[in-house]
Amino acid sequence: MTEVRSTPTQRVAPEEPPPSDPVAAAWTDYLAAARQLDGVRRGAATAAGEQARSVQAAREELTVVRARLAAQQSRLRERGVPAMALVPSPPEVTVAARSMAAGPAAVLTALRTARECADAADGVLDARGWVAVVGVWRASRPEGWPDRLRNLLVYGPLAVLGPVLQVVLVLTGSGARIALAVLLGLVLPAVAFAVGWVGVGRFFRPGPDGRLDRTPRFGVLVCGVPAALCTAGILVAVLTG
Template sequence: MSERSTAWSEYLAAAHRLDTVRREAADAAAGEASALAAARDELPTVHGRLAMQAARLVDAAGRAGVPAPMLQPGPAELHDAAQAVAGGPAVALAALRQAGAHVDVADGALARLDDEGTGPQALRNLLVYGPLALVAMLVQLAVAGLAEPDAQLFFAAVCGLVLAPLAFGAGWLVTGMVYPDRPRTPQVGALVCIAPALVVVLLLALL
């Protein structure tokens, strides 16, 4: 092989290597740009969820009667966070998604805590729904008592259909004012308000 052919072969090999390096660099730059754009898109969502979770944690601590947790990161946490995203946009995106996974776990724990607190709150809400249901039942009995014997069942049923939803609606509004930011337990309220009206109708039907 002549020197010219050898030089030409070496030139082609160098050009091929250079093109490969150029393509790899372009792919790496495109990957970093894509990771950076994805991180910028996901960051507001994670930040918003963290803010909502902080408010729920403070509320849960208040209901439990314990001091609110320290939610601001300290120097050690800030240092760890800086180290976690020091590898470029792709590493930062992975760390952001890992943070989102931690938020999911914390949301599940807070949901279980809310479920555990529903029982005592339902008992407190009975102090609102119960008296309203009793008033509705007394009015229902009074209206039925004023009617003719043959029409008592009809008037009792009509009053029950009107007064029970009114009692529930009033109880739902009052529980929201008396116990803000706590469950209104509408299932319990509906049962407490509707059951007495049905009992009155059944008793009059059996008499």
């Protein structure tokens, strides 16, 4: 019987990695650190640029807001607002300081908000100014005048029209036209008063009580006196001529 002998199995040793180059490893670490440092530098430069732009914008905004507030202060003082009411109180100053403590960007935001408030305040002041102007205009309208003075705007021009026409006729030198001028002096006052009566009702509105005073006696006087004086002057000139 043949005896089989087993041969021992040979073990293969694992391959060891080649030894690392310390110079290459150090160079790789240096490049990584340089890239990281460059990123930090770029971020810091960007932040510094944004901060500088915010500071410049805040300075410009502050100049505008100061000018606006100074103008508003003058307008309010002219309207009788006390000076103490135009100065911020200590709690208001504290709140404003807290809102701007985050840096130039927060300061710029607060100044822009202040300018918006100033714009709104100007709108309110302008609106009240227009209300005052409208009030003065309403008070100065003929409806707010005394009845006689208001009606004189209608009766007066009509009363002058007759004597002007009479003078034009007399200056022609014709006897017939002089007679016509005298006749017109008797008729035109009544016509002027009638037209004025209608005109007062058309041009002016009734008062709060729903009535409109046409001041008829005053109208007759205004329309009659100029024509009567002009007619008397024509007759005297004809008789003495």
